[in-house]
Amino acid sequence: MPEITCNDRHWTVPAGRNLLDELNAAGFAVPFSCRAGSCQACLVRCIEGEPLDARPEALPATRRAQGWRLACQCRIVSDLHVATYDPAREAIPADVHAVEWLAGQVLRLQLIPQRPIRYRAGQHVLLWNAAGVARPYSLASLPGEDVGLELHIDCSRPGAFADSARALRPGDQLRLGALHEGGLYYEPDWQSRPLLMLAAGTGLAPLWGLLREALRQGHEAPIRLIHVASGESYLRAALERLAARHGTLEVELVQGQASMEACLRSLRLRSRQEVALVCGREAFVEASSRRLFLAGLPRGQLLSDTFVSRHTDD
Structure with a gap:
């Protein structure tokens, strides 16, 4: 053996x-x-x-x-x-700069790495806590922002990492493992193509970064962002402010399973050139993808990122 x-x-x-x-x-x-x-x-x-x-x-x-x-x-x-x-040796220390609770259950966490890191919107980072528990989270921030790295952690259910995250305070320290690609990104040559962004829960985190990256690069075509949540969208105010400043941006906030199913049934493409970005848990990504394909979206124009987690953890 x-x-x-x-x-x-x-x-x-x-x-x-x-x-x-x-x-x-x-x-x-x-x-x-x-x-x-x-x-x-x-x-x-x-x-x-x-x-x-x-x-x-x-x-x-x-x-x-x-x-x-x-x-x-x-x-x-x-x-x-x-x-x-060994995260103590391999991972990058990062100081907790700010914590904010959004809609009661989502922790907006801002981290300042002790060494510069290069990343792009849509990537994941592996986050280690002091107890040696590691979980991957999508980055919601953009390179060059003064806030450092921003992550949105769903603390609505019990989990080893989420439980410890509830106690985080400014000045605490976490460690950053490897950055890696998710399935989502924004290409500058998409500027004249309509974008459809579909998110459920904290699947909004990477799309929040990618949406602002598209607008920062002067995206010209219409952008429609749909956020599905069990209650109120945790970034409702920020999304509405952004839509008020950008006439090409349409935001739709959907609450509950029945409303989500009705929203998906009503999806129509603006053009055969439309690019769709979808993020959330497996059932949502599968249902959204299926509806988009039925609506005529070519498979090469769908980018998705699925949040997969252990049944007993976050």
Whole structure:
């Protein structure tokens, strides 16, 4: 049977076992959210040996060249020596600059990294708390803004990270892991193409950044943003102010499941050139995508980002 070495411990496992499962069974508490290679919380570094990686494309080539692998995607086929990710050494410290509660359940968190980081609207960042819990969050801020990094954390349900986030105060410190691409971005050559943005819950966070990026770049065609929430939209006032300043922007705020279903049934395309950006939990993204395809949207003009989480966590 293959032997695993991790942080000076050695043990054997049957061939073909999942690396994340075996590390956690051995007590290493490697964090994860999705088990699909999307959250990238389960990073480990291969020092000797090579696992069978189901999704090598999930990490940039530079990270793979450094030995990093996503444990959830790896099966053990031979002897393997790995090291777990150490946020104290690998991640960037970031100071909590401001906290604000929006609509009672969404925490707007502003962070100031202690080292400059380069990013673009639509990306995710892996956020580590002091207890070693890591979760990926979409960036709601834009490069160059004085507020640093802005994230919107849904604290409406219990979860290891959300529970700790409720207690955050200015001056506290978190750590930033790797930045990685989501499925959403804005291209400057879209300026003459209508944009349709669909968000549910805190799926609004990356679209809030991308919307302002489009307007900052002088987007000329109409933009329609639809936000679905169980209650009042947590960015209602900010969205309405933005729409008042930009005549090309139309904002529609939808409350509740029945209203969402009616909204999706009524969706029509402005043009065959329209680009759609969709973000939220899996059921919402699937329902929105299906409706857009039925409405005639070409598949290459739909960009989506799905929030996937553990059943017992945020």
